[in-house]
Structure formats: C-alpha cells, structure tokens
Amino acid sequence: MPYREGVVLKSEPGAGSYVDVGLDRMVWxxxxxxxxxxxxxxxxxxxxxxxxxxxxxxxMIVGKVVPPARPREQLGLYWGYSVRLALGLQRVFKDAAxxxxxxxxxxxxxxxxxxxxxxxxxxxxxxxxxALLVFGGGAGGASGGAGGPGSTSSSSSSTRAVPExxxxxxxxxxxxxxxKQPQDVFNLYLNTAPHLGTLRLRTEDAVPIALSYLxxxxxxxxxx
Numbered sequence: 382m383p384y385r386e387g388v389v390l391k392s393e394p395g396a397g398s399y400v401d402v403g404l405d406r407m408v409w410x411x412x413x414x415x416x417x418x419x420x421x422x423x424x425x426x427x428x429x430x431x432x433x434x435x436x437x438x439x440x441m442i443v444g445k446v447v448p449p450a451r452p453r454e455q456l457g458l459y460w461g462y463s464v465r466l467a468l469g470l471q472r473v474f475k476d477a478a479x480x481x482x483x484x485x486x487x488x489x490x491x492x493x494x495x496x497x498x499x500x501x502x503x504x505x506x507x508x509x510x511x512a513l514l515v516f517g518g519g520a521g522g523a524s525g526g527a528g529g530p531g532s533t534s535s536s537s538s539s540t541r542a543v544p545e546x547x548x549x550x551x552x553x554x555x556x557x558x559x560x561k562q563p564q565d566v567f568n569l570y571l572n573t574a575p576h577l578g579t580l581r582l583r584t585e586d587a588v589p590i591a592l593s594y595l596x597x598x599x600x601x602x603x604x605x
Contacts, residue, residue, distance in 0.1 A: 383426050384452040384460075387444075389418040396436035400444065409434050409441040421449045421460070470515075471557050479511045486513040488602075491567035492591050493517060493548045498575045501594050506602040507568065514591060515567070516584050517547035 387402035392413045400408040400422060408422055409432065422444040430443040452458040467473045477485050488509035493516075548563045548570075555561070563570045573591035574582055582590075592599075 383424055384447070384456075384458070385422050385424060385444075386461075387420055387422050389414045389416055389420070391416060391437075393436045396434070399434075399437055399441070402442075402444070404442070406431065407437075407439065407441045408444040409437075410444050410446055412446055414446075420446050421451065423447045423451070469555065470551055471555050473513070473515065477511070477513075486511050488512040489567045489569075490514045490595070491548050491552075491563045491570045492573045492587065493563065493570065494572055494574075494577075495547070495549050496563075496571040496573070497569075498572045501597055504569070504595075504598040506598050508602050508604060510604045512599065512603070514588075514595070515548065516587055516591070517549075517551055 385402035385404070385408070387400040387408060389398045390401050390407070392398035392415070394413065396413075397409055397411045398414045398418075400410055400420070402408050402422055402424075408424070410420075410422065414420070423446075424442055424444050431440050432443050433440045449460060449463075452460040463478075465476070465478050467476060474486065474489070479485060488507060488511070490512065492514060552558065552563045552566055553560050558566065571594075573594040574587060
C-alpha cells in the first residue's frame, strides 16, 4: 500500500518530522509539523526508500505528505470521511461542502421507509458532479408477519414504523421551507432498504446499505 495515515511523534528544527504510520519503521518527512498532527503519507509506488536519519539515530522510511483525498483520487480507495456540523437541515444544503462549480449539490437524495421503492437498475438520474444523500435521525423499515406452523391466522399483515426524526417529520418543520414535503426538497425520495424485516435501522448501518443500493446509478450518471 503506497499510502498510510500517520501521526507526528516528534519534529526537530531543520530535521523534518518523525511519523508513526503503524509499520515496523518510522517515517521521516521533510516538513516540521506539530506533535500529534494527523496526516496522509505517500511512501512511494514501489519499494519504499529508507534513510538513516542522524538527528533521530534511526533508519526511517522516507515519506511525502499528500492531501487526504489523494488515495481516493489516484487509486479509487476508500480513505475515510470528514465531518461537517450543520445548524439545522437547511444549512446542510446552504453550506454545501462543494468548492468547485456552482457551489451546490446537483443531486440530492432523501432516504426513508416512506420513500419510493424502485429497482435501482431502473433509476434515471440527472448527470451530476456532487451528490447529497440524507437520512433522518433514525431509519425505519418494513416489518411483515404471516401465519406459520401452529398459527390460527390465515392472512398476513405488515406494518411500517417511521421514527419521530425521520425526514417526513423533519422537512415540514424547517422554518425557511414553508411546510414543504420531502418530495419537494429532494430530487429523489427513496426507500433504500426495502424488505428490511426490522422496525429500526441505525444510521451507521443504513449508510452502506443505501450506497450498495445506489452504487450502479451513481457510477453511471456521476461525472468524474
């Protein structure tokens, strides 16, 4: 792996920094950075270069600091995520984490158990550069029950539970949106976890499920 995440353990004036990247050797970088700084390091595409660093009395791997997005952009690797705090749902849209082009998300998708259940292979999306996928405070799902061995019921029934913080409850309460519904706010309002079989789904579990559901149309219509 040519890239590693590391943390600066020590730096010396004129001698760069000493970085721990979880290998049996420390990594040396030419920059003098504060202790405990987290960074992404490129170790070279082939065999890493090593050098005896006199100020530290140790043989180290020579590394280069790169932007955290570099592993994803160069190799298509998942490399974690960043967190942005938003003061209300409307600020998620207004303070878009987009630095190029219009500065806005050109595709927005809401995920809810009350969203449309659509075969992802049949989805037609607008061509987009920056997409936003929004979940409520907790994602619900469909739950069904049917008569089984020993059951006296001859019919099946299903219920759908919607948490209080789902998008159907949140969106109409946003002051600036004038009682809009999710279908008015998002380009697509989908149930990305159909046939869930449980009443509750944690958001941290809903994220990879939704991305798996949407991966084919996102790759098809997304601009590099």
